[in-house]
Amino acid sequence: MSGTDIAAVAALDAADSLAPMRQRFVLPEGLVYLDGNSLGALPVGTAARLREVVEDQWGKSLIGGWNMHGWVAASRRVGARIAPLIGAPDDCVVVADSTSVNLYKLIVAALKAKPERRVVVSEPGNFPTDLYMAAGAAWTMSGIEVRTAPADRIVEAIEDDVALVLLTHVHYKTGRKHDMAGITRAAHDRGALVLWDLSHSAGAVAVDLEGCDADLAVGCGYKYLNGGPGAPAFLYVAQRHHASLRSPLSGWFGHAAPFAFRDDYAPSPDISRFLCGTPPILGIAALDEGVSVFADVDRDRLWDKSQALCSLFIKLMDERCAVFGFELVTARDPTARGSHVSYAHRNAHPICQALIANGVVGDFRAPDVLRLGFTPLYTRFADVWAAVETIERIMAQGEWDRPEHHVRAAVT
Template identity: 65%
Template sequence: MTRDEARARDAADPLRGLRDRFALPDGVIYLDGNSLGALPKTTPARLTDVVTEQWGRDLIAGWNAHGWIGAAVRAGGAIAPLIGAQADEVLVADSTSVNLFKLLAAACMARPERGTILSEPENFPTDLYMAQGVAGMLAGRRVKTVAFDDLVAAIDDDVAVVLLTHVHYKSGHKRDIAAITAAAHARGALVLWDLSHSAGAVAVDLNGCDVDLAVGCGYKYLNGGPGAPAFLYVARGLQETLRSPLSGWMGHAAPFDFHDDYAPAPGIARFQCGTPPILGIAALEEGVAQFDGVDLAALFAKGQALCDLYVALVEERCTGFVLASPRDGAHRGSHVSFAHPHAYAICQALIARRVVGDFRAPDVLRMGFAPLYTGFEDVWCAVDTLAAVMRERAWNDPAYRFRAAVT
């Protein structure tokens, strides 16, 4: 595809106007929305209103007057359609790591006769760290990891919960939620899915796949801003039987009655813990609102078309790269990884030329394609810049030899 052909494809794209909802810097090709989503244009005004009018003018009255007290449930309900859930099955709260801890512990306590949390090696580190923390806290529990291809066979009668990421953070490999969930249920185990690289990027149908539990972050494809609060999902049929290990006052049935003893709230609200972060939730609500009225099937198909174009152009124009993601879009999320021995330096050279992707150790150059605001010409220009970086050996700059704190 030539640049003119890419530009023509953008012009014919019925979703092209969605890009205008975002405040993208001029001259920057942003292919890191899988790590931090772009800023919606409506977010600054929303936050200004919450800070200066709601908080500044109404002070504590905002909890009732502006619905702050119900913000966590309301924001969860807005996310629900993006992950194939009901509004009363999703809650915005805490971080992804804390939500993982809550749901892993709850799942283990719901299967007291079983001792294993099953996952795969090289799952996202926080998922494994949280699993290790839960296993260390609950007597008789352990974390077992097996290669993904052997995972279904490893689900035995000692597995309490299977913990997997739907779209792998590094490779972009998309797991089969329906098949793995069914296999776990056949052996009496629960399943907890991490949707951090899925929500807002690929189709997810938690209800249709009979999923038990899920978590996800708010700052990637949901565009909630750095450190945005995360979300959790608990299937309606499990909500009254699972017990959160963090029995904070906002998860109490009557928090403002100030009883000494804990009584869980009905439904999804019992998985709240502390006071909801109102400013963070307000920004997240604006990010999620960018999906309003959007044909999600068309949006996700566009994401895969962008990925396909990137793979084809890199393989056509750049040597020395090895595709580390599935070639078939049916098995891939909305980011693509290529391995290269100098991936970190190449990534820094691209950023210096205003093409922003990211690096994942030890050797992966990763590019994310957020279909709400990424265009086909963006992909063409990114690869054209990459080809120039490789041709000119721009990556061989001494400034790129030492990694920054965030890669």
């Protein structure tokens, strides 16, 4: 069997209509960055934008900035810019808080909306914060049970006592993608709501919340949306739930009239009711820059490129690294996965460290997964080639086994 050669890979880059998008990011020369699914790269425009918001807006307008520079509407404005990336109407998405906090708000809102039902269904091995926040909601409200079922048994687990199904659309570790339309339909048939965590989907794979009749969603701003470390997150609530669902964190920014300063809480009639406190204007400005990079992009091409990058990586790993004991844990079928590819390997941690030392940045996820993310906006097919070449070299030469690569840092 003749393998893929570098000329074929170069031809993919040459034919890539999205290739110029890479210039919109600051990426260190020579670095193969395959971690945009953990922390997206810095957009070229972000530093100047932050300087403007700090020096010109905050520095010169001070408190007047809330009206003069539209800070007060920033959560809604940037939410509306995220909306087309997740198939949502503009007025159903808002930027707020962290993904964890948004999970809590929407889990409790859903449970309160279905008082005759007491169960949240999720899957074992879901991203920990999703399970932790569900447990926190169960602790706050008495009598709630969090029930887990394996990914392929979720639909069967939606019994008559289930109020909410809580799932991550693209699994953070395996990359497996749930059938959003099918699970949402099954949940609705049984009278339950569904909350989708889109942290590993938004900006990387096609999502059609409205087309799937989804109820609720949340997602990170710092991954594929390139909002920067600790960027605020987003949340989505379908229009039909705006009047009936309420956030348990009834802060003043979710009030119908925050500046009326009334004693009694009256939730805003629209998506703003899911806001809590004063929005982080600097963080939202950086997220706005990250999201604005998507404005002129052909989204179908973006989703196709993400699949093509992952497929090329798997193919090259098959061709060149099959002898090194990597076990593919991500689906081969492009329609069943997100935009990252994971391999289980008993030495995944030192292998990941050796890759980073050789300029290929991915993640290790305990206990044994090497995870590489392919951000279609700025990853080149040549990066995929370079990554596999580096993996082959550090494995063949035993470089992964150097003592320094076995040291564990706080963040993996």
